[in-house]
Amino acid sequence: MNSSDAKGPHLDVIVVGAGFGGLYAVYKFREMGLKIAAFEAGGDVGGVWYWNRYPGARVDLPSIDYSYSFSPEVEQEWTWSEEFASQPELLAYFNFVADRLDLRRHYQFKTRIVRAVWDEARKLWTVTTDRGETVAATYCVMATGPLSVPRDPEIPGVELYTGELLRAGRWPHHRPRDRFQRADLSDEAADCADRDAYDFVARVRRDRGRRVAAHERTARLRWLNAFACSGQYAAAARA
Numbered sequence: 001m002n003s004s005d006a007k008g009p010h011l012d013v014i015v016v017g018a019g020f021g022g023l024y025a026v027y028k029f030r031e032m033g034l035k036i037a038a039f040e041a042g043g044d045v046g047g048v049w050y051w052n053r054y055p056g057a058r059v060d061l062p063s064i065d066y067s068y069s070f071s072p073e074v075e076q077e078w079t080w081s082e083e084f085a086s087q088p089e090l091l092a093y094f095n096f097v098a099d100r101l102d103l104r105r106h107y108q109f110k111t112r113i114v115r116a117v118w119d120e121a122r123k124l125w126t127v128t129t130d131r132g133e134t135v136a137a138t139y140c141v142m143a144t145g146p147l148s149v150p151r152d153p154e155i156p157g158v159e160l161y162t163g164e165l166l167r168a169g170r171w172p173h174h175r176p177r178d179r180f181q182r183a184d185l186s187d188e189a190a191d192c193a194d195r196d197a198y199d200f201v202a203r204v205r206r207d208r209g210r211r212v213a214a215h216e217r218t219a220r221l222r223w224l225n226a227f228a229c230s231g232q233y234a235a236a237a238r239a
């Protein structure tokens with residue numbers, strides 16, 4: 001991010017988040033000629049697709065529905081290799097869009113916004129980062145998504161577990177993304193929920209040939225449907 005963009009009291013817009021929403025907001029506001037500063041807690045673009053990099057992570061809507069349609073160049077130059085793209089391809093798409101539209105220069109990555117205060121008299125938002133910087137702007141767009149912060153399950157005694165607890169939404173970057181390792185499963189436990197769970201279960205069965213116990217607090221139609229109706233997932237789970 002250009003420091004001249006971020007400093008000073010006269011920015012037009014602050015955008016928080018570099019997922020689908022945040023990148024589009026930055027692009028759109030720049031097209032409108034507005035002065036922008038953007039912040040992302042993660043190390044790069046991608047939003048949930050930056051964080052959710054566990055084996056088996058993929059879209060559950062056709063990839064084409066996930067494509068940006070606002071830019072003819074971006075639309076024409078990208079071809080999805082699968083009808084339901086996997087996480088590495090989603091991340092590649094984010095990188096392509098960010099490079100193609102030169103969006104990264106507006107962002108400060110690895111920077112979390114910890115406070116946002118509206119000054120009614122000055123008609124100004126002041127946001128504070130976890131690095132202690134403050135930035136002010138007329139508008140503040142929280143493109144922070146509904147799923148980017150994992151919620152640890154409240155399981156009594158979980159603190160006694162001595163293995164590594166893996167979380168779908170914070171999958172370690174150093175682990176392979178294309179398959180489960182023995183180390184992911186043998187004496188460790190993976191916590192996942194809802195839409196992540198059916199990716200997990202199918203992949204664990206496929207990669208390790210193991211029986212998998214999936215525990216879900218609230219039986220939801222979506223979860224049941226995934227196994228009852230989705231040929232793709234059901235076949236993978238049986239394999």
Ligand SMILES: Cc1cc2nc3c(=O)[nH]c(=O)nc-3n(C[C@H](O)[C@H](O)[C@H](O)COP(=O)(O)OP(=O)(O)OC[C@H]3O[C@@H](n4cnc5c(N)ncnc54)[C@H](O)[C@@H]3O)c2cc1C
Pocket residue numbers: 016017018019020021022039040041042046047048049050052057058059060061066111112113114143144145146147148195196
């Ligand atoms: C595994 C998975 C699969 C999914 N599959 C589909 C699908 O197939 N189709 C579909 O439509 N939707 C799907 N979703 C839903 C998905 O969340 C949305 O479709 C979309 O990607 C959300 O984009 P977003 O820009 O709103 O938010 P996000 O992608 O969540 O991006 C928000 C970003 O804001 C950052 N952030 C949050 N708080 C702060 C802060 N205080 N300071 C700085 N940065 C912050 C986060 O780090 C994150 O990178 C899926 C979600 C998951 C987790």
